[in-house]
Amino acid sequence: MSMLGWTTYATIYAIFQRYGSEAKHMSTFSQSLHRYFEAHEDEHLKELIEFLRIPSISTLEEHHKDINAACSWLINKLTIAGLENVQAIETDGYPFVYADWLHAPGKPTVLIYGHYDVQPVDPIELWESPPFSPVVQDDKIYARGATDDKGQVFLHIKAIEALLALTGELPINIKCCIEGEEEVGSFGLTKWLENNQELLAADFIVISDTPLMQQGIPAICYAVRGLCALQIDVQGPQMDLHSGGYGGAVSNPIHALAKIIQSFHDESGKIAIDGFYDDVLHIDVEERNQFSTVAPPDEYLMNQLGVPHLYGEPGYTAIERTWIRPAIDTNGIYGGFSGEGTKTIIPSSAHAKVSIRLVPDQKPKQVFEQLEAHIQLHAMPGVIVTTTRVDEGLPYVASLDHVAVQAAHYAYQEAYQVEPVYIRMGGSIPIVSTFSEQLNAPIILMGFGLPDEQAHAPNEHFHLDNFRKGLLTLALFFTQLAQ
Template structure:
């Protein structure tokens, strides 16, 4: 391992220069104007995997943005590790809140700032460099490796389900590893054993044929913004409990031992308040912050707009109003069923004087991993060798929709080995990645690949 450490130290500047070039590509999968940028990122990955020394590296088409595949399968009788990541990123709005341009990476205060630095270009890139380090210092890998890196994770992996279904033999492996989750906190690594699912809907409210003068028509015609606010307010009470009929029907209460395991993590809510600069935390009564964000479902308004948005006042009754909603779901909740329940609620609670339409967007099923497999212990030991503290087994409030697909179709252990921190602003302005975890993460991945060759390979 000493040769590996020396190699990584010697090549650190070069690796960060490469990561900078990767982060400069504005591969925003949600915006059609960035379609060619997304493909440019795929080509960058393809070239990088070739340079790393992998075989059969290729860009494979889907019904949308492509995936990049590569393999190294020369470790006879050893297990095969499938590494999944994504090269697409979230939109950058609001751009004015970025301290430095989102696609001009800047290293300061021991962090690299750029869109995708933590989610997920930086973490995916680490696996590529760990493989490179092993090949350069040892001439071979201790296990067989396959890479699958996609370009649609940030829009719900909408074409990856069918790709996985159609390419089961290509993707066959003994363990799937993903680095797209956070550690518990600085210096406290975590293996994530559960993800919440996702259901998202846009609500469009239409009143009069156009905006109306509020003096001439105010009090006589429904205001679309008022109607939308009334409707949204009917979905959740003042303590955060969701009022959609049937929403909680499939939600299982925490068992006493599960609640105890969360308590033993000693999660400090006061630190969270300080980091977020909020006076108090908020959420469903009777649950802790971890319980609310890991094992309870949510309904959140992600955006609401309508009427006059400019400086000053314009006295109109808006003709239209719009809202975007996402629900984070827990095991046994089905995203399509939740969307139907919301649509039913909208129909029952529709304010007078408007028409309402809905559009479904991203969805994904929740995931919970059985951790009895030996590979989980090996991953935990790899972290502990580098960070010198016990690993926390956690859940995550976010969603990686394709994880449930991998679990259902490929039927292999899925280890979520994240190296980001919850405070790194993924999906927000000033996203960044701590270089301390870039350095330690590379070593952790190398330890894992060295040790996971102990498990039995599928025949």
């Protein structure tokens, strides 16, 4: 039995029918919201472009001032929107921005979480336009952070602003936590939370950092994978050596590193680390069968990615491999000479960055230990191999029978005019498990990006159709919660 306690689509839709009596009223209100957002679209896009111009890359120290600039920008916009107690809260890492509006007695309190930091832009030469000079083209906005996660954070700010402008109040109590180091593991916020849960206490938490199923089909995400990430450093000779004078006589660190990486999988694509699958949670057949009703077939993914074959653990479809099975990937390799032309050397060192996506009930600490033991077991003689743990996060699975899920279902259906589907996500949001443990509140993952919007890659973008529908969805969601 999966830890989800799977609720069937039929049950979800039956619950949704209870809200039919409010539908006519909400439909009228949604029209008012639509007119408001349509009238303010140019203004909203200008503001989003301002936000996207800030190169708030959390992983690079030289962008520290840009992190502060993004933080200040958010404080200003949240204040203008009508939220109160807006401030930057310092942590051991980068600050997060807090804001609230708590004037709805007897109504639920929702904590909105997002992040204002972004990924590095490498390789810069693959961008068709500068990553921090946003371009609107073909009804999409191109920039680093457009979909992950500045564009989606911005939707919440403007949905709140619209409700306050149209009604003079919010239908529920709202708190905001927008952090500046999600892309590097949320370590500062995680540590801060250990002794400061009261400020962020809420009845439930909503996060918009997940994708739709595909264009026109909204999705409520109920599970994300966990994460382990580490760096492998292989040290050989004290300096680069001439390959003519030393080739065949000493171990080559790049060869040693390649051997380690190759050992992660067997020939079938299954992970070959001893004990790795021991704690992987079994998923119900019923839930697996539901995946085929919402996910595209493997052939669609092959065509979309331009690859002749897919690869991975035997016995599972591509969507199952990314939703319910763990994975290990080498994210980057460097060492030796990679410039133009030839330089015949044996490099003194080689390095790799590796990440593992975890599923319930895998624990980062145990997986780190398994991986580190495996790496040392496959180290070649003549080199020294060291590892450094750099990031971790637990997987998370939510229940679908919470009233907030029902409200999200209604809001998506009203804005998109189709029933939303229920999905897992292969990516990781490390703070999700932290919030679940520290705040003990249900988490609703309501995203508006698309799987092919190239988050973390060159030419990241956000479809403006989902920008428009996202504003409407969130405003309706907040209003429906008050019913």
